[in-house]
Amino acid sequence: MYPLLFRTVLSRLDPETAHHLGMAVIRVLGSAPLAPIVRAVTRPDPSLAVEALGVRFPSPFGVAAGFDKNAVGVRGLDALGFGHVEIGTVTAIPQDGNPKPRLFRLVPDRAVINRMGFNNRGAEAAARRLARLRRGGAVVGANIGKSRVVDVDDATADYVASARMLAPLSDYLAVNVSSPNTPGLRGLQAVETLRPLLEAVKAAAGSTPLLVKIAPDLPDDEVSAITAMAVDLGLAGIIATNTTIGRDGLATDPATVEAAGAGGLSGAPLKARSLEVLRLIRAAAPDPGFCVISVGGIETADDVRERLDAGATLTQGYTAFLYRGPFWARQINRGLARR
Numbered sequence: 001m002y003p004l005l006f007r008t009v010l011s012r013l014d015p016e017t018a019h020h021l022g023m024a025v026i027r028v029l030g031s032a033p034l035a036p037i038v039r040a041v042t043r044p045d046p047s048l049a050v051e052a053l054g055v056r057f058p059s060p061f062g063v064a065a066g067f068d069k070n071a072v073g074v075r076g077l078d079a080l081g082f083g084h085v086e087i088g089t090v091t092a093i094p095q096d097g098n099p100k101p102r103l104f105r106l107v108p109d110r111a112v113i114n115r116m117g118f119n120n121r122g123a124e125a126a127a128r129r130l131a132r133l134r135r136g137g138a139v140v141g142a143n144i145g146k147s148r149v150v151d152v153d154d155a156t157a158d159y160v161a162s163a164r165m166l167a168p169l170s171d172y173l174a175v176n177v178s179s180p181n182t183p184g185l186r187g188l189q190a191v192e193t194l195r196p197l198l199e200a201v202k203a204a205a206g207s208t209p210l211l212v213k214i215a216p217d218l219p220d221d222e223v224s225a226i227t228a229m230a231v232d233l234g235l236a237g238i239i240a241t242n243t244t245i246g247r248d249g250l251a252t253d254p255a256t257v258e259a260a261g262a263g264g265l266s267g268a269p270l271k272a273r274s275l276e277v278l279r280l281i282r283a284a285a286p287d288p289g290f291c292v293i294s295v296g297g298i299e300t301a302d303d304v305r306e307r308l309d310a311g312a313t314l315t316q317g318y319t320a321f322l323y324r325g326p327f328w329a330r331q332i333n334r335g336l337a338r339r
């Protein structure tokens, strides 16, 4: 039914409007009277549970950052069968993000281009939401980024401010240095700038496991170098990957791609590189205790299985949720449990 709904209604709506509509439905599904009913249909098979980062993830497949920037849909997403929800990116200072339109579908590629620019209500508001959720049971990671108005040279203090507010309320903390939509952000991935940043955030995170989220556009040797550094610093793991600034190999009409403009590309076209980056990370960090969360182009249970077989501890997805609909996590969990 969802493909029909997508073709006839949702694909005609502005993508961001469709997202808000979807989130409203998710919030209703996560409300007290409905969540137990939804959960009864979607609960992941107990055999799928993964112990990682000191917690039990009910499924290896979770929601990637950017879908629930303000931690308003955690209960609903959990009820729909996602094994964890990575909220954010949250910035220390609330911000509106880039001017609209800033989200574009590339339907023939089952992809999207976004330049949202970290629109979010800020770390304090997210902390309030998480504090109310803590008894809810969902596994929650908090993804933090640099506030746009803060100079790149002052990024550390800005990340640390968010880390202090969110780490005590999260199962893990993710440092996002890989979104293409905040000027200068990806430059923080250079090993010499990344090391002091991660050291400072790790100190602020205390006992909360810290991961770093990287871009697929890094050269292979930098992926390996960042991994070695993450191991050296005692980080809990790496999330790979964010969206790409590349536009190669797309089936969508080039004029449509061109009209979308700048931003990060996600979805099916990211799959091959995301898998490659996972393999590079696992080669540089073979200890299974080092958590690798693989994300980028995952659509099916077979895709998740492929990542787990390649050494991923956990997996995430975002873009295919738009194309596959609310029972996407359930489909994946069922596919995984059947094997």
Ligand SMILES: Cc1cc2nc3c(=O)[nH]c(=O)nc-3n(C[C@H](O)[C@H](O)[C@H](O)COP(=O)(O)O)c2cc1C
Pocket: 064, 065, 066, 067, 069, 088, 089, 103, 112, 114, 116, 118, 143, 176, 179, 213, 241, 242, 243, 266, 267, 268, 270, 295, 296, 297, 298, 316, 317, 318, 319, 320
């Ligand atoms: C609309 C949109 C917004 C996103 N916002 C964020 C974000 O705020 N922080 C982040 O780390 N990643 C963000 N991402 C990237 C996703 O978390 C994910 O890394 C990427 O989309 C690849 O996964 P996918 O192919 O399953 O979508 C966003 C992706 C999309 C499509």
